[in-house]
Amino acid sequence: MDRRPALRGIALCLALLPLSCAQQLIDGGSFPDSGVTPDTGDLPADVGDPDVKVAPEDVPVGEKDVAPVDLDVGSPEDIPAAPEDLGTPMDLGEPLDSGTPIDLGAPVDTGPPDTGPVDTGPPDTGPVDTGPRCLSPLTECGPGPCVNTQTSAAHCGGCGRTCATGQSCVAGACTLVCTAPTVVCGGACVNTQTDAAHCGMCGRACATGARCTAGRCVGGVIPGASFQVSLSAANCSTVEHEVVTGDDRGGIAVSGSRLFYSGDTSTGRFDLQTLVGESVGRTYDALVSNLATGTLYTLANGSTPLTQTGGTVTSLMELNPTTGGLTSGLVNLSQPIALPATGSVGIFSGYERIILLGGGRAWHISLPSGAVIDLGPLALPAARIACDNWAIWGVAEFFGGALYVDYVQNATTIARMRVPEGTVATLASFTALSDMCSFTVSPLWRRWYFHHELTSQFRSGGSETVGYCDATITGPTLPCRPIDTLCSGACTNLQTSALHCGMCNRACPAGETCNAGVCGLACPAGQTACTGRCVDLNTDSANCGACGRTCIGGQWCIAGACGGGPHYAVDGAPVGVAYIDACGAAGSQRILAFTDDGGTSVTLPFATRWWGAALSAGTPMYISSNGNVQVNTSSGSSSLGGIIPSVGSPNNLMAPQWRDLLQSSSGVCVATVGTAPNRSWVAQWVGANYFTGSATLNFEVIVREGSGVIDLAYGAMSGSGNATIGLENPTGTEAVSPCPSGNSCTAISNSRVRFTPIP
Template sequence: MARLAKLFRAALALSVVLVACSIDRTGTGAGESGGSGGTGGTTPCPAGLTKCGDVCVDTTYNQLHCGACDNACPETQLCAGGSCVTKCFGGSIQCGSSCVDPDIDPTNCGGCGKACASGLVCSAGQCQLACTGGTSQCGSKCVDTLSDGKNCGACDHACAPGTVCSAGQCALTCSGGTTQCGSKCVDTQTDPANCGLCDHACATGTVCSTGQCQLSCGGGSTQCGSKCVDTATDPLNCGACGTQCSANLVCQAGGCVLSCVGGTTKCGSKCVDTQTDPANCGGCGTQCPSGQVCQAGSCALSCVGGTTKCGTKCADTQTDPANCGACGNACASGEVCSGGSCTLSCAPPTTNCAGTCTNTSFDPNNCGGCGTVCALPNATEGCLGGSCTVAACDSGTGNCNDVASDGCEAVFATDPDNCGGCGNACAAGVCLAGQCTTSVSYDLAAQNLTTAGIAGFGCPPVQAYSSSATGPTWGFSWDDVLPASAVVSKITIEIERSSDCNDGFGAEPTTLNGASAGSVTFSPAVCNGCSTTPATFMLDLTPNTGDYVLGGQNTLLFTLTGPNFEAITENSAWGAGAYARVTLELL
């Protein structure tokens, strides 16, 4: 066996030398030198290939440069997917001593040794003039830039080690219901190279449908190449195989549109029903475990509510045009499913909404008319008599005014009229965390300030502001916790210390809305000593009425603009100390 292997490698190396090809895909490492003097070494490689020495190689399947230049696989292993393995996987096949992908390899297109003529590309195992099935030409290969780690989003845009290509973006994990298989994100429900699970390839002549290798596509899907796709939602095969939607469009009901309708949600470039889609159950990217279905936006072991399990979906065989009367019984184009039969029109009281017979009196996705989706704030929507209703409120909210149009308008954590529950009004102050209060404090963490030493006074380093003539160095806002109706009656700022005060200066003038508001004294002990005893001053204010300035010497030290408190220093010779706490007292 070892003798045969050595003879095979010798013959293969000789054949490559005779061909004298400058592009090495098979792993022998042979190729043209590029002419006398090695000038060919500077010639760039075609897209998808890597320069190893003077040779352009495909490191995905190259035996001598597997995954990277000079990373040779042992005699007993093969190179597949950029890794040394004992057998080919992921839809690749063994041709000679290398693993190749017969779907895209122009030298082994559809099978070993079937090379495409010059000017042609290999797409879906056929030599063609152009790439099909939503793939893009990168060099002489047709690749899926949505999942190819070497051509992610565009040719030659390789993802970094440890990341994958998901929906054309390099990411740490796969999204949109896809699964990481090697360095790719694939749909194991339809991928014939990873059908049901990674590296489970379907035999020649079969397709992958709902995670199973089958002779034909089921569940209303259509065979496009070697994949089963839903032409109603697939942006690469929208309405028909090979019809690709542009980047800013999604595929809805077999047409490329700007946004999703009929109660569907845009997940990636697809419009999906998150109530029934097992790859996006309840929300984009939430995938149900194997063996479960998506029912009413939740993963379940079986279907309820009169629906039937068809593949991985719960379908209403009375109205579903892809499973009309029984799973996989798809209605013809232009027909609808009514009462479990394919007809040209819907039976009363239902209406044809995008191919589905729908009772618009009770369907929250078509409430009162097709495409009228109930979307109420903080609520689970219902539909009654063609009008949107509140079926349930999100946790921490309530429909306290019994008006459906504004949903569950009361947020118990902050609503002063419904603090902690409907009807619990705060007599004074505001509602914070579901409790009525008249005071709120902010601790200013050290990481919000700039660390700096103090020169000339021998004090240990403290938190000090950096000089800035253009804007604040730090600040905080109470917009996120105080309602717009709140009135702040007093602000108390506790100062830990001040530094670089020029031996201390007495009373510093303070202005409030441009008018005098008394003064604040920084004593020498606070300014030049190393005391950490806080000095406290208070400033009366009403928010949202202008700028409030507390001035000192030749700098703007504090500025309060609307609800935002900011510290500003304009003179590098003047620095302020750390501030421990700011307390707001409310009316």
């Protein structure tokens, strides 16, 4: 009988379920079919006694003795058919390790029983391997339940690693977990809306004494040195800047070496001493500086400069103090400041500080830290001069424990406003500031710098002006100005100091002053010491314009230049000679109304030259109704006309229209216009008529101060006819006239004649 199928079943059972199969062997049970159909080809129908005894020693199981078992293998007819196809065999994974495999011994022995010795050794007591107890992601940490070391506070990141009280295990790390509205800052739960050490965000600390309200620092002790300014109109200098910047825009700041001002075309940079300027190549709308160091900035959002559209200020971008170009320097503010795109913004540079006003609030920025203090509600005063930009510019002060901002209030006043109280006082008064809306100060130069359009008390005319005047700085200890030298502990100008003239400790003798570093006579204002005497360089022919510069014979010194003489050159069509309305001038007087053949004497208000001689201020000038002025006489002639030159009286005259005239109700207007030393004296005949014939004549004589130039100007000359026109010398021996033949001709409307002194 073929026992192979049965043996295969035993082997299969032992491989899969070793313990239960061993027990079945002991109990004499049957085993599952091996799944292989036995080969019954040559077996007889009856193979004899199916009960086969297997000796115990032939089937050892480990070291355990097993009783004999009857193994019924049945008859061939009992062998089942081939098993059904059960599909893909089930994946049983790794087989269980059942320890030492059961020793099946040799194949079934059908011979005589084995009578060898029975194995009576000790039983196998080795541990049974049951595999891991906890499945991923859990971990076994000693007796007890499996734990997740990513979330377990008792085993955070590893067995036995316990989190502190109040901490939770997050991703295997002990972490402080805060409940809203608090967040973790510096290992503690804080409310960034109210915590002064973490105001608005972790690490953003408010200034000493400040409180955190809604995530913003409010109030607190103001840091920084005392700084107070006083502005004057002394030692001013100005320059035209439109060619550098284009039309005015607004925005001003000073560095240690340059003044910066922004126009519509570009920001310009100007030397603080000479005001020589050039373009920066771009326009900054938010210039500001630290007056303590001369560090130049623009307000910015991150690394983007703010423009006139406003925005949120989060940083100060540092600019090159000489070129104005952007640098890598950046000051991050401790909290953001929102500024509107309107004219309600004020930018004020200070000493180690900046103050900003905008949107109805005020902020203090400490420099160079960038720490921000919200000073509370404060609006720019309505009474102020606005710039053509989104803001005005001024100066921040701090003295007596209080903050102030200085700004231009109107065309005559620069005001000082206390922050945040809003009380306003006058800082400085002036006569004419024009439309000035931005200014700043340079502590280094002890000056204040400004911009304005058109005419001010600092500059007459012009389109766009930047300039400076002296300022006094109180509070910080300042270095000497670049033009000064420290002598005996004091900053000294060696060019002007009588105690340190040209060098420290070189004192000038009594009665002398220091001029350009050289000691000399102490001369009154307007005079200069030349070769031991005080002279006026504007009029002294031996020192004309400079000591030792002598005019040649026949010339005299006029406004510091040699010129003139006993004769005159005539220009019948001069350029730029305006017809002056003497009747409308301030201080004018009207004489000779309705007068025929009369005259009135007035005095010349300034000194000038006439036919090579000096005319002093107060010289009498006789004005005749018959169209002439007789010089240096108070009782002249009313001659009806004449020829020049002529030794007969009258002589020494200026004749714009010498003829028999009858004055109208307007008569003759006399006035002095302009500013010394460039004034003009004017005698204007208004609506005069010929005594016979119809005519309406308007003409005038203009005498120029200092230079000796005489102009004849004509307005409307309706019905004009021949008249004597020209100048005659005091003796009647020489005359000059514009008339092409002789000295009588017809003056036409709007014509001009100029007489210029020559040798």
